[in-house]
Amino acid sequence: MPTELNLPVPPARASRRHLGALLVALALLPLGAPAARAQAAPLVVATVGMIGDVAAELAGSCATVTTLVGSGSDPHLYRASAGDVRALSRADLILYGGLHLEAGLAQVLDGFEGRIPVVAVSEAAVPAERRIRASAAGGVYDPHVWMDVSQWRDAVPVIEAALVEHAVDAGCAPEVAARAAEYRALLDDLHAWALAAIASVPAEQRVLVTAHDAFEYFGRAYGIEVEGIQGISTETEAAVADIRRVAELVVVRRVPALFVESTINPRTVNAVLEAVEQRGGRAVIGDELFADALGASGTPEGTYVGMLLHNVSAIVVALGGELPPLPATLAAWETRW
Ligand SMILES: [Zn+2]
Incomplete structure (x- = not known):
């Protein structure tokens, strides 16, 4: 102890x-x-x-x-x-x-x-x-x-x-x-903005591949399939079988991007990317997502609202969707920064 x-x-x-x-x-x-x-x-x-x-x-x-x-x-x-x-x-x-x-x-x-x-x-x-x-x-x-x-x-x-x-x-x-x-x-x-943003991603590519299973609620709320390589808690390591399974999904569905998280070593995502390339597929690493901790304080991502705005924007842009304009309240919020 x-x-x-x-x-x-x-x-x-x-x-x-x-x-x-x-x-x-x-x-x-x-x-x-x-x-x-x-x-x-x-x-x-x-x-x-x-x-x-x-x-x-x-x-x-x-x-x-x-x-x-x-x-x-x-x-x-x-x-x-x-x-x-x-x-x-x-x-x-x-x-x-x-x-x-x-x-x-x-x-x-x-x-x-x-x-x-x-x-x-x-x-x-x-x-x-x-x-x-x-x-x-x-x-x-x-x-x-x-x-x-x-x-x-x-x-x-x-x-x-x-x-x-x-x-x-x-x-x-x-x-x-x-x-x-x-x-x-x-x-x-x-x-409401996040719902509209994620819905703009072509259905076939609406798959979110991240390091660990932090996005299950996100997927359920916003209608995007979620593949966490490492499981719900980071206390367990990703298995080789998980890496292979996710890589195959990325190739079959032509998922254009995988995501790393700010609190997690990117090696499992990199291992999936390597396995995708070995199978003749192609994907890139999207912008870092904030899953379990906010970004640096003093930045928009250092707040809950900014964290969600950042994550949704990163996911939508990398997966081929289009961001809707921000509602007035959020536009006003953005002027803080
Ligand atoms: Zn977590």
């Missing part, structure tokens, strides 16, 4: 106590003390960016949101550092996906149960009947639920409720609710 799991957890929620003391002090101050809320902003710690970004969108200045698993890191294999455990111990609220996504963090998160509110966002947002069963070792269900935007939209009220109940001041609740409503409308438009 890794040593970081044995780090002691502070017995009480110091930050909450501190906040309570601060609020008492504030009540004694004359009205209009500026920036008091910013100094006392509650801390929300999310495991992955797909959750942290939505929490930050909803919280605005009402909370500080930090994310443990950074850009380019693999949540299936991620283990908490001592710094992560310290950050978690200071949190007012911990948000994680669940469904066995953060396999290496499970014990650390369990350690905080009962001390700090810990909410499994994916498990709360997606009822069992809408979950896809995992085809490979790991959990019972496929954890990559954010790949269907209409489904991740349901994570918004879960995160909103968690923020209001456990993190932000009561005075912040209307603000958070307004931002949540606006963000859900943005996701509705993103979902």
Whole structure:
């Protein structure tokens, strides 16, 4: 067992106590003390960016949101550092996906149960009947639920409720609710745009070949066949038989492009490409997709909306479709960058 799991957890929620003391002090101050809320902003710690970004969108200045698993890191294999455990111990609220996504963090998160509110966002947002069963070792269900935007939209009220109940001041609740409503409308438009975009790919070529099975929900939502070479979790290696099977499919269907993911070593995709060429087929490697982690912070791909826009655009362009114009809400969103 890794040593970081044995780090002691502070017995009480110091930050909450501190906040309570601060609020008492504030009540004694004359009205209009500026920036008091910013100094006392509650801390929300999310495991992955797909959750942290939505929490930050909803919280605005009402909370500080930090994310443990950074850009380019693999949540299936991620283990908490001592710094992560310290950050978690200071949190007012911990948000994680669940469904066995953060396999290496499970014990650390369990350690905080009962001390700090810990909410499994994916498990709360997606009822069992809408979950896809995992085809490979790991959990019972496929954890990559954010790949269907209409489904991740349901994570918004879960995160909103968690923020209001456990993190932000009561005075912040209307603000958070307004931002949540606006963000859900943005996701509705993103979902409709993605549907139209993928539908523009010629049916025969509507096959998405990627390194691991992170796109099953994406395929179900947007009507594209998905071939993950490596299985649902990256904890297992791709077998030679998988590489051969996928290569044959690419040749027979004349799939023009295969995709690598930002968090996964591209060697299995390269092995498929080699096998395609050995069989006299031809394909290229499309733009890198973001599957299990957002792109670099400060870039559009460092957000959930930008991640989906990027993935859909990369897939549609490489597979011979045509991108529809962005709806007004998304066009306005793009002007942020
Ligand atoms: Zn994954």
